[in-house]
Amino acid sequence: MNMEKDIKEILKKNQLSVTASREKILQLFIDHSGALAHGDIERKAGEKFDRVTVYRTLQTFVDKGIIHSIPTADNSVRYALCKDNCEQGHHHDQHIHFVCTNCNNTYCLDDVVTPQIRLPKGYSTEHIEVVVEGICINCKS
Amino acid sequence: MNMEKDIKEILKKNQLSVTASREKILQLFIDHSGALAHGDIERKAGEKFDRVTVYRTLQTFVDKGIIHSIPTADNSVRYALCKDNCEQGHHHDQHIHFVCTNCNNTYCLDDVVTPQIRLPKGYSTEHIEVVVEGICINCKS
DNA sequence: CAATAAAAGCAACAATGTTGCATTATATTT
DNA sequence: AAATATAATGCAACATTGTTGCTTTTATTG
Numbered sequence: 363m364n365m366e367k368d369i370k371e372i373l374k375k376n377q378l379s380v381t382a383s384r385e386k387i388l389q390l391f392i393d394h395s396g397a398l399a400h401g402d403i404e405r406k407a408g409e410k411f412d413r414v415t416v417y418r419t420l421q422t423f424v425d426k427g428i429i430h431s432i433p434t435a436d437n438s439v440r441y442a443l444c445k446d447n448c449e450q451g452h453h454h455d456q457h458i459h460f461v462c463t464n465c466n467n468t469y470c471l472d473d474v475v476t477p478q479i480r481l482p483k484g485y486s487t488e489h490i491e492v493v494v495e496g497i498c499i500n501c502k503s
Numbered sequence: 504m505n506m507e508k509d510i511k512e513i514l515k516k517n518q519l520s521v522t523a524s525r526e527k528i529l530q531l532f533i534d535h536s537g538a539l540a541h542g543d544i545e546r547k548a549g550e551k552f553d554r555v556t557v558y559r560t561l562q563t564f565v566d567k568g569i570i571h572s573i574p575t576a577d578n579s580v581r582y583a584l585c586k587d588n589c590e591q592g593h594h595h596d597q598h599i600h601f602v603c604t605n606c607n608n609t610y611c612l613d614d615v616v617t618p619q620i621r622l623p624k625g626y627s628t629e630h631i632e633v634v635v636e637g638i639c640i641n642c643k644s
Numbered sequence: 645c646a647a648t649a650a651a652a653g654c655a656a657c658a659a660t661g662t663t664g665c666a667t668t669a670t671a672t673t674t
Numbered sequence: 675a676a677a678t679a680t681a682a683t684g685c686a687a688c689a690t691t692g693t694t695g696c697t698t699t700t701a702t703t704g
Contacts (some may be wrong), residue, residue, distance in 0.1 A: 379650065379701055380701075381651060400691085413692085484639075485612075485640055492633050496629040499624075554660090555663090556683055
């Protein structure tokens with residue numbers, strides 16, 4: 363399969379010029395099923411690219427709706443591919459995230475939809491983020 | 504009201520020696536209804552205390568179950584008081600968190616219980632974190 | 645292929661988080 | 675209440691992470 367072409371097309375579809383760093387970093391996300399922390403990406407792509415480029419590329423991808431960031435409680439933001447055809451400046455992922463406490467991987471559980479939350483009177487909802495911690499399917503004994 | 508005494512007692516109840524920095528930082532949490540970012544605390548208490556002390560005090564409070572950390576998607580961990588009588592090394596807060604996109608405050612909605620999440624086969628749940636973004640009751644127009 | 649626009653690289657800096665150790669404060673014991 | 679043991683603080687130095695301005699390089703367009 364000609365994945366390389368797919369990557370170029372993803373970039374073009376998002377009105378991004380095709381550069382080596384963008385191809386490489388997007389490739390990382392496609393190859394890796396789980397989420398990637400900035401540090402992971404910097405380690406895997408950082409030999410070839412400047413740290414600043416990694417930061418800016420990730421930011422660009424988030425802005426374009428190619429990846430989304432996943433909240434954590436320990437100051438280590440992670441990113442994963444958007445699968446819900448997010449558009450520029452408007453993410454609408456509806457899946458939950460799962461963090462394995464054993465292998466520390468983060469997964470997007472695309473089939474698990476975020477639940478409705480009934481808020482107290484006066485609060486309005488724009489976006490709901492659900493992160494479940496537990497043992498993933500690869501680590502269960 | 505003699506709040507000072509309460510603070511000392513909270514510390515003692517958690518087998519912590521009563522020190523000026525712990526009193527001050529715990530006071531901040533009690534006075535402030537929402538969550539506090541590390542930066543907030545450092546700014547409010549940092550004139551009197553060393554940055555390192557703030558880090559260590561927060562870590563101690565988390566370990567003891569006095570405060571809990573709230574995940575965010577932008578690398579700015581926030582902390583809030585535990586109200587569900589968490590014990591040392593074992594948090595069992597069951598409330599959701601609400602981040603106002605207008606005033607940027609984070610609230611613990613103690614009355615809103617985290618929903619059940621049905622995970623795919625093979626995944627087991629240890630902890631569920633729900634963060635809702637929207638407009639809070641103080642900012643609604 | 646040249647011109648234009650955009651991205652990458654570089655350097656310097658700012659902010660955030662960590663560690664070891666000497667000093668100081670707290671709690672405990674007598 | 676003072677001495678002692680224990681624990682927390684402050685300090686310095688360092689490591690990591692994130693940001694900004696500017697120059698050079700690369701990609702796209704005609």
